[in-house]
Amino acid sequence: MIVTKFGGSSLADSTQFKKVKNIIRSNRARRVVVVSAPGKRFSDDNKITDLLYTLGSHLKYGVPDDKIWASIVARYKEIKETLNLKIDIEAELEEFSKTFSKDINQDCLVSRGEYFCARLMASYLGYAFVDAAEVIRFSYDGKLDVAESEKRVRAAFDKYGSIVIPGFYGAYPNGDINLLARGGSDVTGSYLSKFLSATIYENWTDVSGIRAADPKLAKNPKAIERITYEELRELSYMGASVLHEDSILPVQEAGIAINLRNTNEPANPGTIIAKEAGAGAPITGLAGKKGFLSCVIHKKHMSSEVGFFRKVLSIFEKYNINIEHTPTGMDMFGVIVSEEQAAKHIHTIMSEIESSLGADVTMVRDIALIAVVGRNMAGHHGICAAIFKILYEQNINVKMIAQSPDELNIIVGISADRYADAISSLYDGLCAENLL
Ligand code: ASP
Helix, strand or coil: CEEEEECHHHHCCHHHHHHHHHHHHCCCCEEEEEECCCCCCCCCCCCHHHHHHHHHHHHHCCCCCHHHHHHHHHHHHHHHHHCCCCCCHHHHHHHHHCCCCCCCCHHHHHHHHHHHHHHHHHHHHCCEECCHHHHCEECCCCCECHHHHHHHHHHHHHHHCCEEEECCEEECCCCCEEECCCCCHHHHHHHHHHHCCCCEEEEEECCCCCECCCCCCCCCCCECCEEEHHHHHHHHHCCCCCCCHHHHHHHHHHCCEEEEEECCCCCCCCEEEECCCCCCCCCCEEEEEEEEEEEEEECCCHHHCCCHHHHHHHHHHHCCCCCCECCECCCEEEEEEEHHHHCCCHHHHHHHHHHHHCCEEEEEEEEEEEEEECCCCCCCCCHHHHHHHHHHHCCCCEEEEEECCCCCEEEEEEEHHHHHHHHHHHHHHHHHCCCC
């Protein structure tokens, strides 16, 4: 049995719904279908989820909302009418709109994007509709109740055999809706694959698999045919927007491969993400992100002061800030963190380190991190040399270097204003050296 998940652009309108049906019909093993909310039909269009978030704010602050709701209703009606579906989606939408008030549960409101989409898709495919609120259950601390969800998902699948389920949400024990993070339908699909021991988890989007670099920055980057879970986690953590980061672990634990496919080009085999990906070039891909800052802590003789590092890091921990890297010198070390995460507290943290630990603290903003990732890099000499030569030839200064102990990645920190040049020149240069 195959679990399939379709992203928003694969469900944007009736034309996309037809493509989904063809895909489902072409392989009888595709019996579990997870859907996102309808996404953009063209580049300036709105995603239903974004419209629902906007509608939620309008309701909360009492700003008139008729146009937004009407545009949402029109999207679902177009799908129903063009596909001649029997389901009375208008009545369901109308019924739901009666719950609109200042105090509407925002999670419930936003989750309706997926809910109504799944109602239509179930009717179109002739599969049973299973509400995620009934089967994906969270405990009150917001963590997925894995045992309970598994039991419920299995029972629903055993009962119906072929199901459509909305992604992106579930419910607390009292039935209140809880949303996952944005893009969370990927995570729903991953858990369903695990709970139902799928042979494969197909994730259908609008790109034919993963590219070896961001196609907006590198010229025509090649598609990756196979990649390991670990490589993908490194690349997506560093900004490659492929799958939701949290969607990899559940299938990885269960040893189920993910196949990324393109709804608009179903003949393309896409990318397989699995435990083993075999031999190949040393480098699999590169990715990066702007928006980091380095907090530099200076203190004479700090390298002989046992516990100093821990004391500094515990101040970041107190403010719930994730630490990315800590490049170290004799009398100083840097703490690299996300600017966005640190924005609220960074000045408090700096002054606390100065006053409580007797250190001087400075800050370097606008750092970009680039990760070069490859399962076949370990033990292969010359990769760092090639990376630095390319950056040197572009006059790009390296501010920080890190390599994971298993040699799965090499990370360089550079000034954010050279980020685009760095990605495109690294992609071209590493390909020219046959390293990628
Ligand atoms: N519709 C939600 C979003 O736009 C969830 C998803 O598509 O996975 O983030």
